[in-house]
Amino acid sequence: MRTMRAQVLTEPNHFELKEVPVPEINDDEVLVKVKYCGICGSDWGSYIGKYADEVACIPLTTGHEVYGVIEEVGKSAQGLKVGDRVTYDICKPCGTCYHCRIGEPLLCTEFKQIGIHLDGGFAEYVKVPWKNIYVVPDEVSDEKAAFVEPLTACLNASHKMDCTIGRSVVVIGAGLGIMHAQLAKLRGAAPVIVVDANADRLKMAKEVVADYTINVRETDPVEEVMRLTNGVGADFVLEAVGSSKTYEQAFKMVRKGGKVEAFGICAEDDYASLPPVEFVTSEKKISGSCAGIGYDWGDALTLLKYDRVDPMPLISMIVPLEELEETLHEIKKNPKLIKVLVSPEAKERTVLYE
Template identity: 40%
Template sequence: MSKMRAAVLTAPKRFELREVPVPIIGPEDVLVRVTRTGICGTDIHIFNGHYAADKLPLVPGHEFCGTIAERGENVRHLAVGARVVVDINIGCGNCFWCRHNEVLNCAEVTQIGIGRDGAFAEFVAIPARLAIPVGASISDEILALTEPVACVVRAARKARISFGQSVVIFGAGPIGNLHVQMMRLVGAAPIIIADLSADRCRMALEAGADSAISDPAELKATVLRMTGGLGADIVIESVGNRKLYEQAFDLTRRGGHVAFFGITPPGETVPIDILRTVLEEGSLKGSVAGMGQDMYDALTLLSHNRFRTDDFTKASYPLDAIQEAFESLGDRPQDLKTQIAIAA
């Protein structure tokens, strides 16, 4: 095939389904025939023009799985027809940051579906070293969740969660729900989630949260009550709201930790009380994307049913309905994840 169908975001809030050339691969690359691609919060930011606007026109999509359709002449470890998921973070592979699994800090980094064309298309070309082979026992619907699960794996790793530590999570959307499940897996307790949506709070409770707060006025009192008046060991902001980041510091105990995760518009800042942070030995850590071993760990957890995925695999749209899929997201809070079915 010389042509393929691709959903091209030509301007904010406007997809065009186009016939475009199938990507040409190099000797170290593979061509992946995409089967499923999830819609991520980052994709929504791109769709709305809040992120990566300078990259348009762009084929977004980075939460995907597929099969190897073609391999470069130097690729030996992947067979044509093999099922794969993909680490989307492409660095130089040689610098200090790449060697330490901090690829996003590489000076040459780009991300599939964010900095270059991605997987809302029938095919995508990737470096073969970033393709992770998988068996036949896991469905495409669950397999396409590997990348977002890798993000919460990395966030937990960066925050250094310990058994019995209390956690507050801002946001009960798809990534917030995954944060809840990740916190249960690593032994955090209690787990408190805050979201304005009562429906999403209910789903977070079903996923394992100990308390879900939809009334902001009740949040601080609940956190203090459930932590013996101390405040939370860790607060994870997964919405990307400056005011919530400010509130996170107020909910954290002395010596506690704020995990920066939600993406805000460029240039957003929050005031930090330097003296308090020094005297109380507080800390913060940023985390945004799973990469390297995070992807392998996420795949292992999903393969062994460590995450409840039913609410993530209900909503599916064909590629030619991608505009409708994006525009209807706000009307479907019960659908934690919407996936685009691209090939059988």
């Protein structure tokens, strides 16, 4: 029996590096050798036991931002071969519930995701349904390929927000928010404004995409957005922090008839206070988006292939699989770290951007 190294979440707040069996695939699956698995902000929630449906899956190998190479191919797989550079749609909706049948698979009542509810990529290998696989174009580097999953989530939010050319967009949060801002600019939004409390991240946002940045430690973000939009308010505001306070700010800075796109995940007991009268008299709108699914992966790879977006400034460093738990704590303490890639093949850390 072949074994592999895997970081197994055995209980909340505890990963254990174990030798476990390499997953056995069926005819409809492929085995992927993991090259990189990015650490997502939601991985911290999984780690601390924040989400009840995920705690129910423990023990579990988490990790859902995977790029790798096909190691084995099931008999039913089509158009795939050993050695292909790949990433994959992490979503496994049931396909038969009400939401699936009306075209809302992200809202599936039996929704599962690889690396969140099913064993994932903080390991040397992961098994995946072959139909979920997307081959990575040669033009896309290994590091950029590891960013496809978070880019799909941003794409889904971009589709839902549906900002139009020449309209103002505010992004609250300068982590993954920088990618949201890149997509808004790609759609022709103007100006693009990024809000955060960290000067280093705001500097990066300004260098990469933002027309204006707002440091909430230095000025009131609502007042500054109103000033930059000549007292009208922003046409669109995307919240990418996950805090009741910033959601309340988003609702205040969006213009009459404007739209707030909810992306940041709050704690289940964290409630924002929004005046219902403004839904009526000001016709303000809110929509939500939680993840990418399906051909969001193909679109993300196309954008990367043709250099329409650049995730590289967001990738802070690469760490060995053995350092996963330590790195999770580092990310919480060090706001300069945005995206960290975990590599089962790495022997030591590689710092890309400081």
